[in-house]
Amino acid sequence: MDQDIIIVGSALYLFLVASLAKLGSKRDIGGKKSFLYSFCLTPVVGFIIVFSSPKKDILHIVHYKCSRCGLEFTDYHRNCPSCRKEGVNVRLSRKSMHTY
Numbered sequence: 001m002d003q004d005i006i007i008v009g010s011a012l013y014l015f016l017v018a019s020l021a022k023l024g025s026k027r028d029i030g031g032k033k034s035f036l037y038s039f040c041l042t043p044v045v046g047f048i049i050v051f052s053s054p055k056k057d058i059l060h061i062v063h064y065k066c067s068r069c070g071l072e073f074t075d076y077h078r079n080c081p082s083c084r085k086e087g088v089n090v091r092l093s094r095k096s097m098h099t100y
């Protein structure tokens with residue numbers, strides 16, 4: 001009877017640790033650290049650590065910037081639409097960046 005509780009408890013413990021490691025891999029802290037913290041300091045502490053860690057949202061954004069007026073576009077334009085209204089054709093330069 002007592003053994004069952006230990007087995008179920010351990011399984012639950014490991015399940016929580018694994019879940020937190022998975023969540024942590026999507027955050028700044030990373031999966032390995034999340035796993036270690038959750039495993040060594042109990043999943044309760046691990047949960048707090050993982051959720052206080054900022055989310056890792058890596059977005060690859062491509063911008064097209066006009067060197068004349070400084071406007072940035074997220075869509076591709078061969079020439080700057082703003083400058084084009086003034087009768088000037090300005091090629092947009094491609095800029096890619098990562099944001100977190």
Ligand SMILES: [Zn+2]
Pocket residue numbers: 066067068069070071080081082083084090
């Ligand atoms: Zn422009």
